[in-house]
Amino acid sequence: MEIQQNKQNKAIVIWLFTGVAMIIVQVLLGGITRLTGSGLSITEWKPILGALPPMNEDAWKAAFEKYKEIAQYKYVNSHFELADFKWIYFWEWLHRNWARLIGVVFAVPFIYFIVKKKIDKSMINPMIVLFLLGGLQGLIGWVMVQSGLNEEDLYVSHIRLAIHFMAALGLLWYTLWFALKLSIPPQQTVSAPSLRKLSGWILGLLTLQLIYGAFMAGLHAALAASTWPTINGMWWPAGMFAQGGFLEDITHNQITIQFIHRGLAYLLTLLIAIWYIKSRVYPQLTAVRAIALLVVLLQVFLGVLTVMNSDVKIPLGFALAHQFTGMLLLMVMVWARYLTKK
Structure with a gap:
């Protein structure tokens, strides 16, 4: 369906380009987690409660003990103290929470635009695709991490990493194309x-x-x-x-x-x-x-x-x-x- 351009689209265009910028930051955070070996530091997936890091020393020690059960700790990071663990935990935590923030930044304005009737019928299908791609990216990310939480793998497979990376770039590509359609006249x-x-x-x-x-x-x-x-x-x-x-x-x-x-x-x-x-x-x-x-x-x-x-x-x-x-x-x-x- 051809997307209709009009002067009321300015707020939607700003919203989409904000999403583009946030996806770029998310991919860079993903690069940091990989290069610092932080990706397997959080061994649980709690979409809501996981937004908060361990809140006291006992909680940090419990999280560290769970990390000690996987191969990456046993064969690569067995020298780690709690402070070292907190460092790699921070990057994975930030990576996951930035993803949560992206979800909020996409969802809340979308609801606002719906209520204010700023979204016309030509935008509905592209926006549905946008949310599906975002959800798929989050699912791929967790499946990738889950695959490395065992006693054999030192790191997540680079093949799974590439799938996760390209899914993020697919979302970036689609969001940018959508924004261009609304902002550049024929x-x-x-x-x-x-x-x-x-x-x-x-x-x-x-x-x-x-x-x-x-x-x-x-x-x-x-x-x-x-x-x-x-x-x-x-x-x-x-x-x-x-x-x-x-x-x-x-x-x-x-x-x-x-x-x-x-x-x-x-x-x-x-x-x-x-x-x-x-x-x-x-x-x-x-x-x-x-x-x-x-x-x-x-x-x-x-x-x-x-x-x-x-x-x-x-x-x-x-x-x-x-x-x-x-x-x-x-x-x-x-x-x-x-x-x-x-």
Whole structure:
């Protein structure tokens, strides 16, 4: 159904863009929980009561004892004292509570808009989809954490992490597209079928690249090779197909995953440069084309800095900046695709 634009949509647009900003923060908090190993620190899922952290020392000790029962504590963090546990607990608690806050920020204004009759029929179905995607993301997050609460797994599977990450980006993509439909009038778009097709290819490759970014984070694959432009001194690194099968190597082998992640980055940079050149004849695309080129170059630069400083430990600041620019690039290319019509 085509969404109708009108002047009364301003509050809804602000609401949606607020949601976009909050989803970005949530994804970055997810990155912190992964890189700090905090994701399994809270061993229970209490959607309402879980909003409060342990309120006294006995409650903290009880939570710590539950954490001691899982493999991550026994084989990775057995040296932890209560203060160490509180540190990782904080990041997972903040990640979960920010998700709760997003739910409130989406639900309360939605009810207000319904009561004030600011939402017309054309918006109902997209908003239902929006809430379903949000609920699905929360469910995936808990299933992912639950899968790691055992005596065998040291961390949550990087495959499940990638699913959780991409579900969040799917929600980000959908919310942004919805906001663009309400905020950009048709006369500001251009008829450019070839550019639209190219942006589609770029978004497809970027989706694959972001999946491999999640694999990189989930497996700490940057630690396998902290050199650039070569990988451990080789353009075609040794050990890329040593896991016993092609599918196994491209999804579990650290060196192979880093090789693919780098290769996709170079390919995306080339395609965006081509898109930049081809879009120069459309004045409506001046802003988005400049931002797209700038962001992809910054993204590659931050990726290089992250890898080159990952000889012992992945640098949290560079990694988060790299993740942020990846999301920013996704949003810019969604914006670019929206501005080009068939």
